[in-house]
Amino acid sequence: MALGQLINFSKSLLCFSANTSSAVHDSITNILHVVEHDNIGNYLGLPTIVGRNKKEVFQFVKDKVWHRLHSWSCRTLFRVGKEILLKTVLQALPNYVMNLFLLPKTLCEELQRINHELCIHWLGWDRLCYHKSLGGLGFKKLHQFNLAMLGKMVWSLVVNPDSLAARLLKAKYYPESSFTAPLRSSPSYNWRSIHATQSLIRYGLC
Incomplete structure (x- = not known):
């Protein structure tokens, strides 16, 4: 009330759970004059509804990593540059989604494979994930992280x-x-x- 802000109902959507009766559907939509929809899409970059195919829902994370990786030329980077690129950019991209959702293990493995195959071929990924004091480089194991x-x-x-x-x-x-x-x-x-x-x-x- 102090700011004078109002909800724009013409840009709003309603989404009901499967347990909600059709009478309640009709009552709420009539009161608010808001359109009902099966899926209201993403909110703040995150899916509002996660269906059975989790890998498909979170495919956008892999696409984002892939796009970011191919926007640079990794061949021109030294090994130290590749390490910094992986830690500060590619491994940090999924963090926002990981705060709220558990990504499928297969997706985490694919993300790690992208990081390993396209940038670094020194050692096996498990060895690279060791702490530096143990001979590794301290990369994240995405599922555990x-x-x-x-x-x-x-x-x-x-x-x-x-x-x-x-x-x-x-x-x-x-x-x-x-x-x-x-x-x-x-x-x-x-x-x-x-x-x-x-x-x-x-x-x-x-």
Whole structure:
């Protein structure tokens, strides 16, 4: 009210879950005068709905890495330049998505293969991911790094249980227990991603 900002309903879309009755559909759309749609696309660069084919949904991450890599000429870079390129750009591109979603393992492996095959052929990727003190170069194993980033979100739920996100997730997924509760039927993919870090969190708790 202070800023005078209003929702532009002509540019808005409504998306209902499968459990919502058609009567509720009609009632809400009539009240708000907003068009109903099956999929409202992306929001802030992230998919709002993740279907069964996870690899297809997150294909845009691989495309972004591939496009960025081919916009430079890796042949003109020394080995140190290639290392910096991989760490600061190519391995950093998926970070934004990894904060909220667990990328499929096959997609993580393809991203690592792109990094390895097109830029560096010195050693096997597993060896390159060792810490520098152990003879590696400190590259990320994307799947493990993805779990670690999601684990940070779980930790914030534990230490800030009164936050809006924590209260919302608790009310929906574990109202009578803790985040270690088993998955209920038809959870969102975001919650599935968070839930996948349970063993990692238990291992690191002290």
